[in-house]
Amino acid sequence: MRIIAGKFKSRHLTTSKNMTVRPTTDRVKESAFSILNKKVINARFLDLCAGTGNIGIEALSRGAKQVTFLEQNLKCFRLIEQNLQACGYATNDPQVQLIRSDVSKGITNLHARSEAFELIYFDPPYDAELYDKCLSHISDTCILESAGILLVEHRKNHILPLNFGQLTCDRQKHYGDTCLSFYRYL
Secondary structure, eight states: OBOOSSTTTTOBOOOOTTSOOOOOOHHHHHHHHHHHGGGGTTOEEEEETOTTSHHHHHHHHTTOSEEEEEEOOHHHHHHHHHHHHHTTOOTTOTTEEEEESOHHHHHHHHHHTTOOEEEEEEOOOTTSOOHHHHHHHHHHHTOEEEEEEEEEEEETTSOOOSEETTEEEEEEEEETTEEEEEEEEO
């Protein structure tokens, strides 16, 4: 697992072979960031179900102003800390925020603190059945800025509804068995 572009280009990140984490493949990550392109620069970015921190660190590498990593699993959380340190970030760096929490509670807490993001990447464990509940919760809490983009990574055969509250899917891209769905506010 490596950083594809930006100031940390070609840097390898640590992952654990013992964990059940499924890191986003380089192909999917590269495609997602190619589509987002300059929208990442100076954006507030939320990496939901952050796993190894792979996506959020790619966003930092490409110029995101601030990245919040939300992860429930303690081993993953420590792995994110380790990968950030390998890229020169301390856990108290203002450019990064690490939150160890269940995704639904994390969304609620971010909303309670009036935090909102231009970009959100949501990649839960495929079988966790978090999609509908969390996407509706994101729509209801408005932690996505009004002109923001929510990217959802899921299995191609897992069909997500086109609408969650005021969020509408306006684009989908398929990469083998993986699908990226792009949601925006109406």
